[in-house]
Amino acid sequence: MKVRAVTGGRTINSTNTSDGDVSVSSTLSLQIMALSDYRKSFTVSNTGTVKIYLKLGEAATSSSWQYILPGGGSNGDGLGATINIEGYVGKVTISAAYVSTAARLAYTEFV
Numbered sequence: 001m002k003v004r005a006v007t008g009g010r011t012i013n014s015t016n017t018s019d020g021d022v023s024v025s026s027t028l029s030l031q032i033m034a035l036s037d038y039r040k041s042f043t044v045s046n047t048g049t050v051k052i053y054l055k056l057g058e059a060a061t062s063s064s065w066q067y068i069l070p071g072g073g074s075n076g077d078g079l080g081a082t083i084n085i086e087g088y089v090g091k092v093t094i095s096a097a098y099v100s101t102a103a104r105l106a107y108t109e110f111v
Helices: none
Strands: 012-015 022-024 030-033 041-046 052-056 067-069 082-086 092-096 103-110
Touching: 030 103, 041 052, 041 067, 041 092, 067 082, 092 103
Parallel strands: none
Antiparallel strands: 012 103, 022 103, 030 092, 041 082, 041 103, 052 067, 052 092
């Protein structure tokens, strides 16, 4: 059993581009978060129009995923899906639904 004492505030690690999004232009799997024993929770938001397949573990694809995050009507309209997952410390991978339209997402990791 691993025990770790934590005191004080939380650190927030956020990975975004200058416009607040990460662009994914492939249906291949992309790791967005590595294993982190210190992660308390994370949030992933679909800020684009293409659905995103999210997997807790290796190699998300359209046939191997745990969550589908539908997109909004237009990029950045705030209507895309958001998911918050607590207590998972492993790798997180995503895959986009289409190659021709780049998927856009924002994610934040709380440690």
